[in-house]
Amino acid sequence: MDQDIALLLAVAQGDERAFTALYNRYHQRLAIHIYRITKSTELAEEVVHDVFLKIWLNRETLTGIGNFPVYLYVISKNAALNCLKRTAREKALTTDLDPALDQLPLAETSEEDYRYILIDEAIDRLPPQQRQAYLLARHERLTYTEVAMRMGLSKETVKKYLQIATEFISGYITKKLIISILFFIQNNL
Template sequence: MPHISALHQETELLISVSQGDERAFTALYNHYHKRLGTHIYRITKSTELAEEVVHDVFLKIWLNRETLVNVENFSVYLYVISKNAALNCLKRTIRERALTTELDTDSEQVSLPDTPEDDYRYILIDEAIDRLPPQQRQAYLLARHERLSYVEVALRMNLSKETVKKYLQIATEFISAYIGKRLMVSIWLTIQNFL
């Protein structure tokens, strides 16, 4: 019978949360967040990503709290949405790392300008950075040139870590696209000169 009582209490807790009771939400968070963190850590193998996903999942639960009255087994519901969130987080992280690696490779090739082509790439990177919106430019320079972590950049700029990650992702994509487009134009003009 204790199991039925615990189930009944959890149902009442979910109803309270669905009605906007912050204390009930805090109780729900306190009850599940450590176990959920362990579950997500097994997927991500990163304490930082696990913490991020736990907070994102509970934020999503709070924002969609009205739907909790329809949840029959909250622990299963929680683990399913957290697994999906963790996998999405991993995909996003892999994309960000790929973009960063691509840009870092380009930067390494440009860091020692020995030829006019290397000088040109270096100039293009500077031009692209200069064309970024101020917040993205500052986040990019802090992360790439000063080698600060997302958390350190977020603290320095008084932004959330997620905002910093988004700024860096957008900035990296823009810089890569800008350099690629300008190099293609340059190659095309060079070919035209030979024709």
């Protein structure tokens, strides 16, 4: 337990080696715990990475945690349940076909314009910090270092924000295009 306290204090001060040690210490146990909830290796890994990203991004709060293993299991359980809810919603979306698709301007909009509309929708759905980092890096063409300085973040945090934002945007566009295709097929058969 004393080792956890020392690691948490070091992580709270931004020590990446301490964070890696903390990750290595709990990753496997946490993955097993999450797998029991999700019954999916892929979801378990995704949740573990999300939990540790959240810990890193909120590292300043680590000094107030008395029992890290309990804290870790509680936030990971919540993250796993949220992940399962999100997965269920995504499945429902692709099987039930979103009624809002009736309003999609597919006939009047070029394929390229439609892609830009989807990109804008996806960007609007990003959390504020990720959206700001994405817009600064992609639209204003700032480097990671410049974005980090402007936002008061570390370069690694900016890099992670951009990775997550890009994955989210790609996934969002893919899902919307699949739904559009399914909708088109359904209405033209």
